[in-house]
């Protein structure tokens with residue numbers, strides 16, 4: 001258990017959780033009930049969950065903005081205009097909107113803070129273990145910085161893991177959700193002053209409860225067949 005973090009124990013410990021059932025139950029909610037709010041303790045669980053999402057070399061190159069008031073959601077909705085206007089009502093009527101951001105740089109200050117956090121959390125049994133972790137992470141980061149030249153893309157991949165984690169967790173907590181890439185990241189970054197803080201918006205997740213006009217609720221889920229998706233060797 002990490003100090004200072006809320007920890008929610010599973011009520012299902014020892015039993016088999018039908019995790020695929022949650023994946024099949026969840027769907028992208030196309031209209032939220034503006035009158036219903038997700039309880040604070042449920043949002044607290046989702047916040048904890050998203051922080052515990054895995055990332056390559058534990059790089060955690062992300063930041064999350066949580067909009068809950070009407071004013072805050074209206075600020076986010078400024079990025080859902082014009083060709084993205086189809087998402088505006090979801091942003092405004094969701095109980096909460098999570099703005100998932102990537103860092104604009106994976107810089108040495110960030111790497112040092114990740115290492116320090118790992119040290120404080122008791123990850124290193126010796127100075128050698130600490131140095132090995134630092135060097136290993138640096139190797140990956142340098143590969144993406146200097147050889148592949150895809151550091152931004154690499155960081156965004158990690159943010160998408162957090163997105164998937166959040167969606168599955170919301171389903172498990174009976175919260176409806178809609179992931180959204182349909183917004184103007186430049187507008188949102190400007191509105192929230194993100195780039196000045198070293199972040200850029202990547203995806204939104206509206207969280208709440210299905211409302212009138214949510215056509216997707218009644219539609220069957222659709223996924224490619226197992227034989228297309230899997231190869232057993």
Ligand SMILES: Cc1cc2nc3c(=O)[nH]c(=O)nc-3n(C[C@H](O)[C@H](O)[C@H](O)COP(=O)(O)O)c2cc1C
Pocket residue numbers: 026027028029030087178179180181182183203216221
């Ligand atoms: C990264 C990502 C971006 C998406 N962007 C939008 C969006 O902007 N607006 C929207 O209504 N749905 C959006 N969706 C929902 C997808 O269309 C939906 O996940 C997909 O059709 C599968 O359906 P399901 O989520 O209901 O299982 C997005 C989904 C993902 C994963």
